[in-house]
Amino acid sequence: MKKFSILLMAAAAVVAAACSSDSAKYNITGINVPAEGAEVFLVDQMTSEPINSAVVSGGSFNMKGTAAKDAYLSVTFDGEGWFFPLFNDGKPVRINYADSTLTGSALNTKLSEWDKKDAAAYNEYNSFIQNFLSLPEAEQEAREEEFVKEYEVRLKKYADSFMDMIGQNMDNLIPIAYLSNVPSLAGKEKFDELLASGAPFTQHPYVQDLKRRMDESEAKMKETTDRKQAIIGQKFLDLEEAAPDGTMHRLSEYVGQGKWVLVDFWAAWCGPCKAEMPNVTAAYKKYHSKGFDIVGLSFDKEKDAWVKAIKDWDMPWIHLSDIKYWDSKAAEVYSVNSIPDNLLIDPQGTVVARGLRGEALAAKLAEIFG
Numbered sequence: 001m002k003k004f005s006i007l008l009m010a011a012a013a014v015v016a017a018a019c020s021s022d023s024a025k026y027n028i029t030g031i032n033v034p035a036e037g038a039e040v041f042l043v044d045q046m047t048s049e050p051i052n053s054a055v056v057s058g059g060s061f062n063m064k065g066t067a068a069k070d071a072y073l074s075v076t077f078d079g080e081g082w083f084f085p086l087f088n089d090g091k092p093v094r095i096n097y098a099d100s101t102l103t104g105s106a107l108n109t110k111l112s113e114w115d116k117k118d119a120a121a122y123n124e125y126n127s128f129i130q131n132f133l134s135l136p137e138a139e140q141e142a143r144e145e146e147f148v149k150e151y152e153v154r155l156k157k158y159a160d161s162f163m164d165m166i167g168q169n170m171d172n173l174i175p176i177a178y179l180s181n182v183p184s185l186a187g188k189e190k191f192d193e194l195l196a197s198g199a200p201f202t203q204h205p206y207v208q209d210l211k212r213r214m215d216e217s218e219a220k221m222k223e224t225t226d227r228k229q230a231i232i233g234q235k236f237l238d239l240e241e242a243a244p245d246g247t248m249h250r251l252s253e254y255v256g257q258g259k260w261v262l263v264d265f266w267a268a269w270c271g272p273c274k275a276e277m278p279n280v281t282a283a284y285k286k287y288h289s290k291g292f293d294i295v296g297l298s299f300d301k302e303k304d305a306w307v308k309a310i311k312d313w314d315m316p317w318i319h320l321s322d323i324k325y326w327d328s329k330a331a332e333v334y335s336v337n338s339i340p341d342n343l344l345i346d347p348q349g350t351v352v353a354r355g356l357r358g359e360a361l362a363a364k365l366a367e368i369f370g
Contacts, residue, residue, distance in 0.1 A: 022069040024090035030061045030075070032098035039078040044071060045085070046206045072176050072206045085111060085177045111174050114165055118178070125158040144275075159185040170199045176206055183214065227335045231343065231351045236263070237333050241297065241320035244307050251295065254318055256349025260292045260368060262361075265330060265341040267299040268309035273340045277313045279358050283365055284317055290369045291347075293317065299339055301325040 030040065033056045040061050042052040051073075054061040067073065067088045074083040075095060084095055084102045091105035102112035132140065132147050140147075163186055166175045175194070179201075182191040195202050195211055231237070238252045255261045264280060266273040284294050298321035300306035310319055322328055330336060334343070344353040344364065356364055 023066050024069040024088050025066050026064065026073075026088050026090075027092040028063045028075060028086075028095065029092070030056070030095040030097060031059065032096055033059050033061065033077075034097070035077065041076045041078070043074045043076055043083070045074055046072065046209055068205075070173065070204065072173075072204070085115060087111070087173055087176075107172060107174070110169075110172075111177060114169070114174060115177070118162065118165060121158055121161045125154050128154050162186075163190070166194070170197065173201045173204065175199070176201050176204055179207060180210055188214070188218065224335060224337055228341075228354060231334065232354055234351055236343070236345050236349050236351055239329050239333050241322045241329060243318075243320055244303075244310065249318075249320055251297075251320075252349075254293060254295050255345050256347070258291075258347045260287075260347060260365075261345045262292070262294045262356075263343040263345060264294055264296045265299065265334070265336050265339050266296060267325075267339060268302075268305040269300065270339050274309075274313065276340045276357055277315065279361060281314050283361055287365050287369050288317075292365065292369065295320065297321065297328070297330040298323075299325060299328050299331065299336070 026042075028042065033040075035056055036059070038056045040054045040056060040063070041050040042063050042065075043050050044067070051067060052063045052065050054063045063075075069088060069090065071088045072085070073088055074085050076083040077097075084100075086093055086102060086104065086108045089105050089107060091108070093102060093104035093108055095102050100116065102115075103109050129151070132143070135143070162178065162181065166178055166182070169175055179191065179194065182194065191214070195207065201207055236251065236255050238250055240248055240250045242248055251263070255263065262280070262283070266277070280294065284292065294317035296310075296315060296317060296319045298306050298319065300309075300321055300323055303321075303323050306319075306321055306323065309315075322330075328336075334341075340357065341355055342357075342361075343351050344356055346352050353364060
């Protein structure tokens, strides 16, 4: 039984494609299902589209049909946030809802066993995070450094367990069910290394399609990064947004007017922005009297949250926003696709740096102001 959040981090719907020129019949039975009348779906994991469905009756269901041989499929239950992964190898499959067990061919039985082990390891890791997030905000702040250190240890433990699971199944198709998470846990290079290994799963259509999507995503990210960096050395681009009191202001009222200006992209809902803000505040207080200013361009979607954060986070500089979340004019003009982000602009209005955070921001301002 696999959590959607585990497997589908990088998933996206794509045009349907056959898994091979061969097909195989499937016969999937479920027992001990408590939700009478609930709908059950058989989903093609490559397209994220259902290919069959059934209704639970008397605590059981059955789905029969034909699909591409060895297609990577899953059984999902309406309203549930998890699924049972399986391969269509032509052998009957039996799902026991009561103990989250799937049995069938040797391959599918083994996949189910590994999936339960992975779920247990992930739940241990995730419980640690959720326990921390359940603490009062003040306690979270007080224990943040301790949490970060322990988080890194636990993430590595889970990542090592995850990669070991793949390593023990290099002679079969089981890694297919886990490859989409490899880049986030072990890096894109490790993903590419696995695909270059020549292992049985590497030529599976699902894997080839996954590689295509990841390569396209990587190329798009590079294109965005290149576009973001292209502003360095250029004059800033003007835009107009509202101040907290509702009055409209242009960026050009503050930038290119004889001061060094940090245009800071942030939002009240952004945890990393909040973590970075003490560094920004310290820079402002240290250099504001020497000719340094900040214009905050918020990506908030609720005005009250934006205004409250300005006060609570100790941000005594200029603030503008159109309260349009990722549809903000700032996102369009400056190709902002993640925050925190910023631009450092010289007194004449030329962008000299981007993405300065923490020590990098402090070092650059020290270089400028001495």
